[in-house]
Amino acid sequence: MKRIYLDYNATTPVRPEVLEALLPYYRDQFGNPSSVHWAGRQVSGAVEKAREQVAALLNCSPAEIVFVSCGTEADNTSLKGTVDALKGKGNHIITTTVEHPAVLETCRYLEKTGCRVTYLPVDSDGMLDLDELEGAITPETILISVMWANNETGTIFPIEQIGAIAKRHGVRFHTDAVQAVGKLDVDVQKHNVDLLALSGHKLGAPKGVGVLYVRRGTRLTPFMHGGHQERNRRAGTHNVAAIVGLGKACELAMAERESTCARVKELRDRLERGIFARVPQVKLNGHPAERLANTLNVSFAWIEGESLLLNLDMKGIAASSGSACTSGSLEPSHVLGAMCVEVTLAHSSTRFSLGPDTTVEDVDYVLEVLPPIVQRLRDMSPLYNCGKVDACEGCDTVKKL
Amino acid sequence: MYSEKVMDHFSNPRNVGEIENPDGVGEVGNASCGDIMKIFLKVENDVITDVKFKTFGCGAAIAPSSMVTEMAIGKTIEEALALSNQAVAEALDGLPAQKMHFSNLAADSLHEAIKNYRATHP
Ligand SMILES: Cc1ncc(COP(=O)(O)O)c(C=O)c1O
Numbered sequence: 154m155k156r157i158y159l160d161y162n163a164t165t166p167v168r169p170e171v172l173e174a175l176l177p178y179y180r181d182q183f184g185n186p187s188s189v190h191w192a193g194r195q196v197s198g199a200v201e202k203a204r205e206q207v208a209a210l211l212n213c214s215p216a217e218i219v220f221v222s223c224g225t226e227a228d229n230t231s232l233k234g235t236v237d238a239l240k241g242k243g244n245h246i247i248t249t250t251v252e253h254p255a256v257l258e259t260c261r262y263l264e265k266t267g268c269r270v271t272y273l274p275v276d277s278d279g280m281l282d283l284d285e286l287e288g289a290i291t292p293e294t295i296l297i298s299v300m301w302a303n304n305e306t307g308t309i310f311p312i313e314q315i316g317a318i319a320k321r322h323g324v325r326f327h328t329d330a331v332q333a334v335g336k337l338d339v340d341v342q343k344h345n346v347d348l349l350a351l352s353g354h355k356l357g358a359p360k361g362v363g364v365l366y367v368r369r370g371t372r373l374t375p376f377m378h379g380g381h382q383e384r385n386r387r388a389g390t391h392n393v394a395a396i397v398g399l400g401k402a403c404e405l406a407m408a409e410r411e412s413t414c415a416r417v418k419e420l421r422d423r424l425e426r427g428i429f430a431r432v433p434q435v436k437l438n439g440h441p442a443e444r445l446a447n448t449l450n451v452s453f454a455w456i457e458g459e460s461l462l463l464n465l466d467m468k469g470i471a472a473s474s475g476s477a478c479t480s481g482s483l484e485p486s487h488v489l490g491a492m493c494v495e496v497t498l499a500h501s502s503t504r505f506s507l508g509p510d511t512t513v514e515d516v517d518y519v520l521e522v523l524p525p526i527v528q529r530l531r532d533m534s535p536l537y538n539c540g541k542v543d544a545c546e547g548c549d550t551v552k553k554l
Numbered sequence: 555m556y557s558e559k560v561m562d563h564f565s566n567p568r569n570v571g572e573i574e575n576p577d578g579v580g581e582v583g584n585a586s587c588g589d590i591m592k593i594f595l596k597v598e599n600d601v602i603t604d605v606k607f608k609t610f611g612c613g614a615a616i617a618p619s620s621m622v623t624e625m626a627i628g629k630t631i632e633e634a635l636a637l638s639n640q641a642v643a644e645a646l647d648g649l650p651a652q653k654m655h656f657s658n659l660a661a662d663s664l665h666e667a668i669k670n671y672r673a674t675h676p
Contacts, residue, residue, distance in 0.1 A: 457588055459612035460564075463556075467565060477588040478612035478656065485588065497610075500588040533570050533616070535592040535608035536585065 155469045157515045161355075161447060161508035162304050162332060163473055167398065168357035174401040175359070178394035186391050187382060196393050203400025207364055210403040211349065212340040219365040219386045220396050224331040224352030227365035228255040230376040230387075231327040231348040235296045236263055237374035239325070243293035247324075249273045249281060250491035251308075252300050255350075256329055257487070260298075269293070278440040279308035279492050286315065290322050297326050301333035305475055305488040305504060306439030307448025309337065316345030325371065331355055331363075335406040336414060336445050347371050353395060357509075358402035362395035413509045418446035420516050421507050425449050427520040432527050438475075438489055438502055447507040450475075452498040455537040456530040458485075461503055464526045470519055475502040497536065557647035560617040567616055569623035571606045577675065580666025583659050589615045591659045593623070593667040597675070602626050602634055605664075614653035618642045618660035626664055635668055637661050 158166075178199065184192030186200045204215040211218075221227050236244065248260055250272045260270045271289045273281055281299070290297075297319050302309045312328055319326035327348035333339050335356035341349060349366040353359055367373055367386065379388030428451060429435055438450040453461065458474030465472055475486030477500060484490070485499035494502070505519070531537040556564070573594035583590040589611035596604035605623040609616050622642050626634045639661040643649050649657045 455610065457611050457615070460616055463561075463564060463613050476612065478614065478653065497585040497588075500585070533567065533608060534610045535581070535590050536610050 155518060157470045157518060159505040159507060159511065159515070159519070160471045160473050161511075162307075162504065162506035164354045164360065165357050165508055166510070167359055168402060168405065170405060171357055171359075171398045171401045175394040175398035178397050182393075186393060187380065196391075199397050200391055200393060203396045203403075206400035206404045206407075207351075210334070210339070210407045211351075211366055212342050213366060214369065216384075217341075217367055217369055219367055219383045220391060220399075221363045221365050221387055222361055222389075222392070223363045224253075224329070224350050224355070225255040225363075226376065227350030227352075227363050228253070228327075228329055229259050230365055230373070231350060232256065232259045232263060232296065232298060234373040234376060235325060235327070235348070236266075236268055238372040239295040243291075243295045245269045245271070245291055245293040246296045246298060247271045247273065247286065247289050247294060248298040249275065249300070249310075251275055251279060251303055251305075251488045252298070253304055253329055253331070255331075256298055256300070273299075275308075275491050277492050277494075278443075279303060279306050279438075279488070280440055280443065281310055281315075283311065283314055283318065287318050287322075290318075290324060294322070294324050297324055299326075299328055301328050301330040301339065302337065302445050303439070303488060304332045305486060305502075306450045306492075307332075307445035307506075308440040309333070309443045309445060311443075312344045312346070319347075320345050332445065335402070335410060336447060338410075341366055341368070348373070353399040353402065356402050356406055358399040359395045362392050362399050364399070409509075414446045417507050417509065417511065420511050420513065421447055421449055421505075423513070424505060424507070424516045424519060425451075427516070428523065431520060431524045436494075436498055438492065438494060448504065449506075450502055450504045452494065452501040453503065453527050453531075454498060454501060455534045456527060457500050458503055460530055461501075461526065464530070465519075465523070468522045468526075470522070473504045473506070475504070476500040555650055556613055556617070557649075559621075559645070559647045560613060560649065563617035563620040563646065564613045567607075567620035569604075569606050569620065569627075570608070572608065573604060573606050578667040578669075578671025580663045580668070580670055582663040582666055583611070583615075585610065587655075588612065589656050589659055591615065591619050591663045593619075593663045595626075595667045595671055597631065597671055600631050602629050602631070607663075609659075611656055611659070612653070614649050614656040615659060617646055618649070618657040619663075621645050622660040622664050631668055631671070634664060637664060 186197035458476030459478040578595035
């Protein structure tokens, strides 16, 4: 059976060039980069080279790069480390209702410890109102945390303008750029970012490595206490092979990002046009224009997302859904809830996220098998053609926040 | 995640559809929780002769819907009332613990349909 992977926003395969670059560090080059002897020296150079590769992609100094274990750790460190370091200044954080749980759940935890958090709403395209953001800033505000691009819908936030607002008010700015790095021009100088999280496994590097960018002069309490690695900002022996792999992935992203994204966008648009042409009653979730070139999130009215995913899986197609059944709770995606997507449509949502290995044949195969599956599930649905007036009144939405 | 039986009933659901002029109809669930199930009954001399269903829901809702229709056909009303959610789940070789909620709809909607049958056929 064909195997078609359209879940690149969940994770990506390790790129062959990356695997080749990192394998020696599981074999002969096994040293601890903190050791003074030859074995240590062999690998400390490799970690520093990776640091330069990451710094080049983000347009910062290598000294501002901190290697961590994953995107979640980078987000946690940014938020908790800021709250602790700036506790003399204030205790108010501004974030959005559509962040990844790595930020949202950290904010909830910080609320319990006495912080005040403003969760900014989004409109039906998932976009923020910048006046509302600016209006939420108080003298107590110590941090603005806004993701660069949303993992579920692909909606891209105006990071440069948010960076400018933060700068104007002298408020620190953190961005979760896990979905943006490798897909967009992530330049921390141009966008005035103080803290940034990225994750290796979203751009062709292994799982278990990430980066926290910390602008020079930013006071931040470390999350991990222990050895003196990473200039005392992150204790723990380096995951050398994964770090080398991440460096290589960043180098490749720098060279290929624009051409890869242009190609992926064409395929995504082909998939999007094809679905809308072949299947009636489909809703696009996310911003029509300000959206990651690889992401397509759509709701197929009257059918439940997981049942569609299982059917696609039986045809070898891997995608993802915002339905409750896939999240292990009774509520569908908080992101679609925040966008006031009607609740049955939220249960119907399906995300296709493409990557550099996606082909035209993959897209056309999906376009061939998807419509009959949707029709079969609709024929089975008591909501389809039931003659009842659609309960889609905008009020019937799920909001966790 | 799902047993072979669940996947079988999910990919080839039995008795999908509606019955014209049914003797009983039951609907349970809630679209906001992501699952609704509707069951239609035909009853002759106190025996269920035909059952059809329509379900909006995930694999853990569709497979039990299909299974409960198979289990109910040929049973008397009393026997069908004794069919439990547990029995349906067992007939499917079990369901993931976090998804039991969805499977509970199947026997519940059958019981609702029987209630409706009794109310309309005193
Ligand atoms: C936007 C966003 N932030 C954070 C994370 C977490 O990254 P990691 O899996 O490296 O902890 C993810 C991954 O799903 C993500 O999409």
